[in-house]
Amino acid sequence: MGFPRHFDARGRYLAVRISTLLTINLIKFALFVAVAHGQVRYSIPEEMMKGSQVGNIVQDLGLDIKRLKSGRARIFTEDSREYISLNVDKGTLIVTERIDREELCAQVSPCSLHFQIILENPMELHRIDVEILDINDHAPAFHRKEIGFEIRESSSPGSRFALDSAHDPDVGLNTPQKYTLNPTEYFTLKEFSRSDGTKYVEMVLKTPLDREQQEEHKLILTATDGGTPPKTGTVIINVAVIDTNDNSPVFTQPIYSVHLPENVPKSHLVVVVSATDEDKGSNGEVTYSFSQSNEIETMNLFDIDSETGEIKVNGLLDFEKSKHYEMNVEAKDSGGLTDTSKVLIEITDVNDNFPVITVISFVNPIPEDSAPESVIAILNIKDIDSGKNGQIKCNINSHLPFHIKSSSANFYSLVNDRILDREMYSEYNITITAGDEGSPSLSTNKTLTLKISDVNDNAPVFQRHSYIAYVMENNSPGVSIFSITATDIDTGNNARISYFLEEQLVNGVAASSYISVNAESGEILAVRSFDYEQTKEFNICVKAQDGGNPPLSSNVSVKVIIQDQNDNAPQILYPVQTGGSVVAEMVPRSADVGYLVTKVVAVDVDSGQNAWLSYKLQKATDRALFEAGLHNGEIRTVRQVTDKDAVKQKVTVVVEDNGDPSRSATVNVNVVLADSFPDVLSEFTDFTQDKEYNDNLTFYLVLALAVVSFLFIVSVIAILSVKCYRWKRERMFYKAGANLPVIPYYPPLYADVGGTGTLQHVHNYDTYETTDSRKSYLKHAGPPIESIINLNTCENQTVTRSHVGKAAEVFNQVSPFK
Numbered sequence: 001m002g003f004p005r006h007f008d009a010r011g012r013y014l015a016v017r018i019s020t021l022l023t024i025n026l027i028k029f030a031l032f033v034a035v036a037h038g039q040v041r042y043s044i045p046e047e048m049m050k051g052s053q054v055g056n057i058v059q060d061l062g063l064d065i066k067r068l069k070s071g072r073a074r075i076f077t078e079d080s081r082e083y084i085s086l087n088v089d090k091g092t093l094i095v096t097e098r099i100d101r102e103e104l105c106a107q108v109s110p111c112s113l114h115f116q117i118i119l120e121n122p123m124e125l126h127r128i129d130v131e132i133l134d135i136n137d138h139a140p141a142f143h144r145k146e147i148g149f150e151i152r153e154s155s156s157p158g159s160r161f162a163l164d165s166a167h168d169p170d171v172g173l174n175t176p177q178k179y180t181l182n183p184t185e186y187f188t189l190k191e192f193s194r195s196d197g198t199k200y201v202e203m204v205l206k207t208p209l210d211r212e213q214q215e216e217h218k219l220i221l222t223a224t225d226g227g228t229p230p231k232t233g234t235v236i237i238n239v240a241v242i243d244t245n246d247n248s249p250v251f252t253q254p255i256y257s258v259h260l261p262e263n264v265p266k267s268h269l270v271v272v273v274s275a276t277d278e279d280k281g282s283n284g285e286v287t288y289s290f291s292q293s294n295e296i297e298t299m300n301l302f303d304i305d306s307e308t309g310e311i312k313v314n315g316l317l318d319f320e321k322s323k324h325y326e327m328n329v330e331a332k333d334s335g336g337l338t339d340t341s342k343v344l345i346e347i348t349d350v351n352d353n354f355p356v357i358t359v360i361s362f363v364n365p366i367p368e369d370s371a372p373e374s375v376i377a378i379l380n381i382k383d384i385d386s387g388k389n390g391q392i393k394c395n396i397n398s399h400l401p402f403h404i405k406s407s408s409a410n411f412y413s414l415v416n417d418r419i420l421d422r423e424m425y426s427e428y429n430i431t432i433t434a435g436d437e438g439s440p441s442l443s444t445n446k447t448l449t450l451k452i453s454d455v456n457d458n459a460p461v462f463q464r465h466s467y468i469a470y471v472m473e474n475n476s477p478g479v480s481i482f483s484i485t486a487t488d489i490d491t492g493n494n495a496r497i498s499y500f501l502e503e504q505l506v507n508g509v510a511a512s513s514y515i516s517v518n519a520e521s522g523e524i525l526a527v528r529s530f531d532y533e534q535t536k537e538f539n540i541c542v543k544a545q546d547g548g549n550p551p552l553s554s555n556v557s558v559k560v561i562i563q564d565q566n567d568n569a570p571q572i573l574y575p576v577q578t579g580g581s582v583v584a585e586m587v588p589r590s591a592d593v594g595y596l597v598t599k600v601v602a603v604d605v606d607s608g609q610n611a612w613l614s615y616k617l618q619k620a621t622d623r624a625l626f627e628a629g630l631h632n633g634e635i636r637t638v639r640q641v642t643d644k645d646a647v648k649q650k651v652t653v654v655v656e657d658n659g660d661p662s663r664s665a666t667v668n669v670n671v672v673l674a675d676s677f678p679d680v681l682s683e684f685t686d687f688t689q690d691k692e693y694n695d696n697l698t699f700y701l702v703l704a705l706a707v708v709s710f711l712f713i714v715s716v717i718a719i720l721s722v723k724c725y726r727w728k729r730e731r732m733f734y735k736a737g738a739n740l741p742v743i744p745y746y747p748p749l750y751a752d753v754g755g756t757g758t759l760q761h762v763h764n765y766d767t768y769e770t771t772d773s774r775k776s777y778l779k780h781a782g783p784p785i786e787s788i789i790n791l792n793t794c795e796n797q798t799v800t801r802s803h804v805g806k807a808a809e810v811f812n813q814v815s816p817f818k
Contacts, residue, residue, distance in 0.1 A: 041129040042093070046101040047137060051094060054084055054130060057117065058091030061126055065091050071119030083113060084130060093128070101132045102169040109134070109171040136174040136227025140166035142235035147221075150240045150336055151209060159205040160190070165198070166223030166233050173226035176233075180222045187219060187239075203237070211241040248337035249277040249286045251329075256343045262319040263350045270302065273309040275331030275339055283335035291328035291340055298325050302345075311343060319349040320384040351389035351438030357381050357446040360411075365451035368422040376402070377414040377448060381434045389438035396432050404432070414448070422452040423489045456494040456548025460486035462556040469524060472563045473532040481515070482524045484556065486544035493547035497522075502541035502555065511540050515560070524558065532564040533605050566610040566659025572667045574601040584670040587649075589641045597626065600633035600667055602655040612658035618666060620651045626671075628653050635669060647673050 042055045058065060067073075068088050075086050085096040105111030113130040142164050149161055166176045179201045181189045188206045193199050201221075209217075217239035224232045252274045260270065277284040288309040290299050302325070303314040311329075325345040332338045361378040383390040394404050394412055401417040414430065428450045435443035462484065469482035488495040499522040504511050516525045522544070538560055545553035575585075575598065585598045604611040615633040620626050622645060627638045635651060649671035656664040 039127045039129070041131065043131040043133055044095075044099075045133045045135050046099050047135060048095045048099065050096060050098070054093035054095060056090075056092050057086070057126070057128070061117075063091065063119075065089070067119065071121055071124070073117060073119050075115050076118050077113075077115035079113075084115070086117065093130075099132055101134050101171075102138070104132060106169070107171060111171075134171050134174050136170055136225060136229075136231060138169045138174075139231035140168045140176045140223040140225055140233035142166050142221075142223070142233060144235060146236045146238055148238045148240070149203075150242050151205070152242045152244060152336075153209050153211040154244045155205055155209065157205050157208055161203040161205075163201050163203050163221060163237070164235065165200045166235075168223075168225055168233075170225065170227070175225055176223040177226040177230075178224050180224070181237075182220050182222070186217060189221075209241045211243055215241050217241070242336035243283075244335070247278045247283070247333075249275040249331040249333050249339045251275045251331060251339055251341035254341055256329075256341065257346070258344070259346045259348060260313075260317065261348045261350050262317045263352055264313055264317060266313055266315070268313040270311045270313060270345060271343060273304075273311065273329050273331075273341060273343065275309070275341070277331075277333045277337070283333050283337075285334045286331050287333075289330050289332065291330045294327050298327055301325070302327065304329065317347055319347045319386070320353060323347050349386045349389060351385055351436065351440070351442060353383055353385045353389075354442045355381055355383040355392055355434040355436055355444045357432060357434055357444055359446075359448070362448065364448075365453035366416075366420070367455055368420045368452050369455045369457070370416060370420065372418050373415050375413050375415055376450065378407075379404075379412045379414065379432065380410055381412060382410050383436045383442075385436065385438060389436055391437040392434055393437070394432065394434045396430055400428060400430060402428070402430055420452050422454050422491075423458065425452065426491075427451050454491040454494050456490055456546060456550070456552060458488055458490050458494075459552035459554045460488045460497050460544035460546055461554060462486045462544065464556070466557040466559065468559045468561060470561050470563055471526060471530060473530050473565045474567055475526050475529055477526060477528055479526050480523050481526055481560065482558065484522045484524065484542060484544075484558065486522070486554065486556075488546050490546065490548065496547040497544050498547070500543045500545060502543050504541060506538045506540070507535060511538075514538065515540050517542055524560075530562045532562045532607065533568070535562055537561045564607045564610055566606055566657060566661070566663060568605045568610075569663035570602045570604045570613055570655040570657055570665045572600065572602050572655065572665055574599070575667060575669060577667060584672045586672045586674055587637070587641065588675050589643070589645075589673055590675065591637055591641055593637060593639055595637045597635040597637065597651075597671055598669055600628070600635065600653050600655065600669070602633065602665065602667075604657045604663075606657065606659065610657055610659040614656050614658070616654050616656065618652045618654040621646060621649045625649065626651050641673055645673055649673060 040055065040057065040060045044052075044054055057063065058068065065088075068086075068091055073086060073088055075082065075084070081097065083095065083097045083099050084093050086092075087094050099113075101111050104113075111132045111134075113132065115128055115130075117126040117128060118124070119126075144164060147164060151159070151161075163179075166179075168175045176199065179189055179191060179199075181187060181203065184206075186205065186207045186209065187203050190202050190204050191199055192202070203219075203221075217237075219237040219239065220234055221237055222232055222234050224230050256271050256273060258271050260268075273288060275286050275288070277286050287306045288304055289306060290302075290304055301313070301315040301317065302311055304311045309329075309331075311327075324347060325343075327343045327345075329341050329343055330338050331341070358380040359377055360380050363376050366374070366376055379394075381392050381394055383392055392410070394406070396402060396404055396414070401420065402414055403417060405413045405415055407413050414432070430448045430450055432446045432448065433443055434446075435441050463486075467482065467484060471479070471481045475481075484499070486497050486499075488497055498519045499517045500519065501512055501515060501517045506514050512527070514527055514530075516527050517523070518525065522542070524540075524542070540558050540560065541555050542558055543553050543555050545551050587595060587597055600615055602613055602615075604613055613633075614630050615628045616630070617623065617626065617628040617635075625637060625639060625641070625645060626635055626649075628635050628651075633653070633655070635653065651669040651671060652666055653669065654664050654666045656662050
């Protein structure tokens with residue numbers, strides 16, 4: 001937390017508040033605040049952690065939290081970086097970014113951050129100064145790791161040698177405060193101060209050197225700053241003692257100038273330098289070397305013979321990297337005396353660099369509907385050679401729908417010539433060739449793979465214009481009928497096809513009640529079970545739609561044909577089978593062989609071979625007397641009728657269709673062998689009172705009698721119990737009990753049918769009925785022979801009203817011969 005200081009107009013120091021927090025044996029910092037015209041100054045150390053509190057401006061400026069919020073308090077700083085932020089909710093200044101005093105102010109001291117706190121309504125400005133205090137976070141450091149001196153042994157004591165000063169980015173006491181030298185047998189240190197307060201040192205020779213006793217001295221110079229704790233930096237001082245020599249070598253030329261092409265081979269001789277020394281003996285022997293002041297790169301490119309002074313190429317020269325080299329050559333005699341000379345090498349250009357193609361921007365993929373002259377790529381093509389060697393010509397494959405345009409120096413644009421079609425070419429390999437105008441010319445190729453992105457410009461296409469689907473009737477709902485497939489030459493969502501059933505009416509109802517279409521696979525499914533006898537075929541329309549935006553679609557017609565199954569048995573149209581009436585065909589005993597007794601008429605609502613019917617005689621009272629036509633159902637006699645043949649004959653005919661498996665129906669035909677009508681009257685009762693029918697009728701009559709008896713007993717009990725209270729109801733029940741059911745009597749009714757089969761005569765009967773069945777009578781008129789006889793007999797029985805209709809139905813059914 002910062003330490004604010006407030007000053008009033010007179011500059012007097014005011015102690016604003018000392019906050020003491022009560023914790024066990026802990027006392028927090030005391031906060032001293034001084035205010036001067038809405039200005040607050042804080043002091044904080046550098047490198048505080050983010051979120052650390054600088055100060056409380058609510059207390060220090062005498063403001064209120066509500067005032068900060070209502071005035072929309074904010075910080076304004078001229079610097080774009082905001083190291084400190086305002087917490088409006090608490091009224092505190094918070095460190096939001098790492099503060100490095102050395103980065104912020106370097107050696108400037110004091111180092112401060114200045115910003116304004118702005119309040120609105122009314123407008124107020126409060127200047128905040130935050131001084132960044134230095135901490136000892138850097139140790140002194142020397143620029144060199146080692147310092148070398150060559151000191152002649154003839155040097156007198158008191159000779160001074162300047163040493164490097166240590167550098168420390170901290171300020172104040174945290175900068176180097178003292179230097180020490182170790183060992184101190186031959187040398188001592190002397191400190192000096194510059195006008196700006198910084199210190200530097202010199203090494204002073206304290207005792208004469210003796211090369212024969214010690215040729216080299218190693219010393220350690222240590223710089224110590226004034227921080228707490230202090231930090232140090234060291235450098236090694238190498239002192240070489242040189243033998244006495246009073247003549248130095250001298251070069252023949254102060255400057256050597258040479259021109260070299262950049263493609264000279266390695267070990268090529270550049271120049272020969274030469275120096276002379278007037279000394280004799282070993283002090284006159286000269287060796288050559290590159291000065292340590294030369295750049296390391298330069299020394300790596302060239303090599304010098306220490307004895308001859310020949311300078312040769314030791315690496316690859318490159319005009320584009322460096323057009324000239326400058327080297328200092330040193331000639332040294334054996335006594336250590338030196339002379340230096342300059343060697344200036346000028347490099348001439350050779351066309352040894354290929355053009356370089358750099359793709360700055362590349363639109364990939366590009367939509368297939370891009371307009372012509374759309375920029376696909378921006379290229380930078382450079383040749384670092386000079387002159388004609390660096391001039392570029394650029395082109396691409398001639399057969400592609402693209403070309404190169406030069407937009408500015410070294411910049412080129414790749415554009416399209418026309419609208420592209422992804423379905424024709426989805427990808428292009430564009431080879432860009434850049435060549436220079438050097439001799440020989442050098443060229444570079446770069447291939448760009450350009451993908452063409454799809455645009456939804458193709459609708460789904462069905463393989464056929466229409467389809468025919470077959471489904472067997474009585475299918476299970478949900479069964480697959482057919483599958484259609486459409487293709488779309490687009491890609492992605494543009495080729496993702498969904499299938500939909502178009503809404504239309506089929507037999508007056510929506511097609512969706514018959515058929516459904518799987519949206520993903522195009523599979524057509526039956527929604528219901530089909531019946532061939534109701535619907536033989538119908539048409540639907542299926543739409544295939546892609547997933548583009550906007551989507552494209554196409555339709556196809558599907559004709560669904562229902563195939564017949566043998567699911568219907570033959571239906572007997574004639575003779576009609578009734579529950580209570582017995583119809584008999586009368587055959588005269590004088591009938592010839594092949595006499596047509598009757599014809600069984602049947603139909604099958606199926607189609608094809610499922611409706612082909614065949615008739616067979618299943619059983620008969622006398623199988624030798626009748627036969628049935630296989631295809632026409634005609635029942636004829638196969639022999640002459642004799643007196644021994646029974647009057648009553650029963651023939652059962654089975655009708656089968658040609659399905660697989662086949663279905664069948666049977667019909668019973670009653671035949672009476674008689675020459676006249678009176679002969680058959682005695683047989684009527686036998687035909688009508690079939691055992692099964694009589695059993696059923698007896699059951700119903702007994703049941704009716706039991707129900708009536710139960711109701712009667714219940715009614716009597718109810719009447720007796722309420723007789724005194726409901727006299728009127730008793731009378732109503734009495735009347736209801738006195739009424740007897742009216743059972744009409746229906747004598748045999750004979751239909752008038754003429755001209756049918758071999759029975760050519762007609763009998764007419766008139767029926768007279770009364771409410772009393774015993775008084776009804778039958779009047780006969782006409783010939784005694786009939787082709788159709790309706791036999792209805794019944795006994796006088798008492799039944800309930802609920803069974804009157806049933807009895808009437810039983811005794812009143814007729815079977816006409818059609």
